[in-house]
């Protein structure tokens with residue numbers, strides 16, 4: 619199952635199921651106003667997401683289609699009347715236009731680092747230190763705090779370049795979402811936007827490289843585990859567009875990752891209570907060259923087949 623969150627003018631946030639034909643079925647209910655709550659409800663009731671959503675979908679379709687109301691209380695099925703598709707929603711966020719939101723309001727986003735050899739090599743080459751290779755080969759992974767909801771953007775939202783950085787790069791990553799017992803309940807795409815010049819200056823500056831306004835893009839969909847045959851064999855692609863030109867195109871297969879997600883989660887959750895719905899981004903294996911720092915107006919696209927495309931314009935902060 620693939621879920622999205624989207625905005626409807628004068629209504630607010632909605633939860634949608636994306637069908638095979640990319641139609642969007644609005645399954646918002648009072649008990650499940652967002653994807654986080656849908657996941658929590660399934661967990662609390664001890665039922666699968668599929669069963670819960672089938673139940674919600676039945677309630678929604680038995681509700682007579684109604685006009686989009688002015689307040690967001692009893693508008694179940696509102697988007698169904700509008701007959702929206704994923705493509706219709708994949709537009710620049712504007713309060714007056716239906717558009718995609720981040721697929722989950724993750725209370726916390728954590729990042730994992732140097733999980734691909736390419737990332738370790740690039741970072742060591744550029745810092746003249748071997749700390750990254752040492753971590754790449756170590757028994758303990760690099761895990762860092764990345765973002766809160768206020769620092770995250772969804773599809774087509776602006777990702778930021780800090781005002782004190784002249785080498786900010788996109789880090790395209792596969793991210794997973796944790797449920798109540800630390801199990802993976804689904805996946806999404808993440809852009810771990812990072813100020814490489816700041817972290818290279820001194821590794822102690824890592825939080826300033828990683829955490830700022832618009833440092834993390836998530837989306838476009840929350841893809842349940844049942845949709846993903848093998849998360850360690852996914853082709854990820856990234857392009858950076860500048861005006862009419864594609865100035866960078868790169869790809870990686872997740873098989874090149876050095877860690878299993880359960881190992882990363884085990885370290886993350888060790889004596890560290892993690893809220894339900896935490897997103898864990900698994901590190902980048904696509905390394906944009908240093909001579910192509912992000913610039914205002916660039917558009918970054920990250921894609922995995924079946925996950926959709928996460929597209930974000932770049933803004934100078």
Ligand code: DO4
Pocket residue numbers: 729730731732733734737738760789810812817824900901902
């Ligand atoms: O320590 C640097 C961060 C590494 C990272 O974010 C990555 O490899 O994706």
Ligand code: MG
Pocket residue numbers: 729730731789791810901902
């Ligand atoms: Mg990263």
